[in-house]
Amino acid sequence: MTTAELVVDYLHTLQERGMERLPVDEGARAILREWMLAAKRGIHRPTAPASRPTTPTSEAPIPEKQNAASDDIAHYLRSAYKEEPTDTYREQENEQEEIPFFRPGGSNAEEVWSNFTRMLPTWPPLRHLGTLRPGCILPYGDRTADIMFVGDAPTYPDEAEGRPFAGAAGEKLDGMLKAMGLTREQVYLTHFVKFRPAMPRQTTNNRPPSEKELLFSGSIVELEARLVQPKVIVALGVIAARGLLRMGDLPLTAYQQQRGQFCGIPVVVTHHPSYLLRTNDLTERRKLWEEMLHVMEMCGLPISSKQRGYFLKK
Numbered sequence: 001m002t003t004a005e006l007v008v009d010y011l012h013t014l015q016e017r018g019m020e021r022l023p024v025d026e027g028a029r030a031i032l033r034e035w036m037l038a039a040k041r042g043i044h045r046p047t048a049p050a051s052r053p054t055t056p057t058s059e060a061p062i063p064e065k066q067n068a069a070s071d072d073i074a075h076y077l078r079s080a081y082k083e084e085p086t087d088t089y090r091e092q093e094n095e096q097e098e099i100p101f102f103r104p105g106g107s108n109a110e111e112v113w114s115n116f117t118r119m120l121p122t123w124p125p126l127r128h129l130g131t132l133r134p135g136c137i138l139p140y141g142d143r144t145a146d147i148m149f150v151g152d153a154p155t156y157p158d159e160a161e162g163r164p165f166a167g168a169a170g171e172k173l174d175g176m177l178k179a180m181g182l183t184r185e186q187v188y189l190t191h192f193v194k195f196r197p198a199m200p201r202q203t204t205n206n207r208p209p210s211e212k213e214l215l216f217s218g219s220i221v222e223l224e225a226r227l228v229q230p231k232v233i234v235a236l237g238v239i240a241a242r243g244l245l246r247m248g249d250l251p252l253t254a255y256q257q258q259r260g261q262f263c264g265i266p267v268v269v270t271h272h273p274s275y276l277l278r279t280n281d282l283t284e285r286r287k288l289w290e291e292m293l294h295v296m297e298m299c300g301l302p303i304s305s306k307q308r309g310y311f312l313k314k
Contacts, residue, residue: 176273236271
């Protein structure tokens with residue numbers, strides 16, 4: 001049995017004893033994420049040596065407190081991870097490009113957010129790509145919001161104003177939020193890639209982030225989702241949808257027809273607010289608004305008859 005399988009067996013034991021949630025530190029979480037990615041690539045972690053003490057079986061006493069269980073599993077993960085990989089695993093691992101994980105650390109949410117803000121602007125894996133501009137556009141809004149909006153990457157207005165969803169597209173988003181009875185301060189606004197993608201001789205022109213830029217930014221957005229714990233994530237545009245749901249190079253309509261999740265949180269896919277700058281079609285605006293009504297329903301927000309009638313033909 002592999003080390004990962006032993007850990008899963010232990011987690012099942014805790015679940016059978018009625019434990020539904022198990023907090024772990026960022027180091028242990030990162031190891032779990034790496035195992036998951038390795039499994040997707042067909043790479044297996046080595047089996048644990050027979051002499052190594054394994055995780056408790058169903059006959060072993062289970063810690064009474066979740067914190068004790070958390071400390072135990074976190075310690076075990078760190079110990080197991082130090083095992084020397086086999087030659088086969090090392091060869092396979094070297095063939096794959098390492099996808100970095102953003103690990104700001106912290107003993108509580110406040111410390112993690114503080115480290116997040118301090119470390120992200122100069123985080124080496126993204127800065128060393130050499131494809132992103134230097135200005136980091138940090139998220140904005142309520143860090144405990146029920147709704148988390150995710151765009152693809154900052155644009156020229158975002159970079160110029162130093163905030164997400166600025167300029168004309170941002171005004172459209174503000175209008176959409178106002179129609180929902182909300183403000184920017186009541187939701188969480190972020191981009192999947194926090195730096196504006198660079199281009200030769202770039203002025204006000206923009207480009208969507210590359211697949212590599214999305215992959216390297218994935219753990220950052222994952223951390224945000226786990227800290228905010230919204231009831232729903234709204235993917236604004238197809239690039240944000242691809243980054244969150246990882247279903248390939250599908251068009252927006254295909255993503256809208258799927259019911260996906262990110263970190264266990266439902267994802268609603270809709271147009272980027274800039275789309276409203278390009279169309280005055282009442283039918284298209286109504287479709288977008290119906291998606292926002294669905295988001296409001298998922299969050300238990302009150303919806304008036306006037307709101308339900310927005311963008312309907314008279």
